[in-house]
Amino acid sequence: MASDPIYRIKFLNQNEIYEIYAHNVYQSDLWGFLEVENIVFGNQGSMVVDPSEEKLKKQFEDVERSYIPMQAIIRIDEVKHEGPAKITEVKGTVTPFPVMPPRN
Numbered sequence: 001m002a003s004d005p006i007y008r009i010k011f012l013n014q015n016e017i018y019e020i021y022a023h024n025v026y027q028s029d030l031w032g033f034l035e036v037e038n039i040v041f042g043n044q045g046s047m048v049v050d051p052s053e054e055k056l057k058k059q060f061e062d063v064e065r066s067y068i069p070m071q072a073i074i075r076i077d078e079v080k081h082e083g084p085a086k087i088t089e090v091k092g093t094v095t096p097f098p099v100m101p102p103r104n
Helices: 051-062
Strands: 007-015 018-029 033-040 065-069 071-077 086-089
Touching: 007 033, 018 051, 018 071, 033 051
Parallel strands: none
Antiparallel strands: 007 018, 007 071, 018 033, 018 086, 033 065
16 A cells, blocks of 8 residues: 655745645635645654754644645645755745636
């Protein structure tokens, strides 16, 4: 039996790029949002502590499901295993994808 897929999600949040890993990613019933569930973090037994990963762990520790605006998404990849979650500063310009509102 194959293991559950793991997705790497990169998104823009307050002029920083967040990179997180999760088992479930899908379009939300809330228009314009992506739902992310079962967020996973890297190796728990590592002696080296990454401050940005610790910040993300603290930020998402009680989160069951996160709703990320579609225009904040930079990239989603299906990967074989999780890596370190991280936060990086935006260098240069990241232009969000324009989203048109639904027509009634």
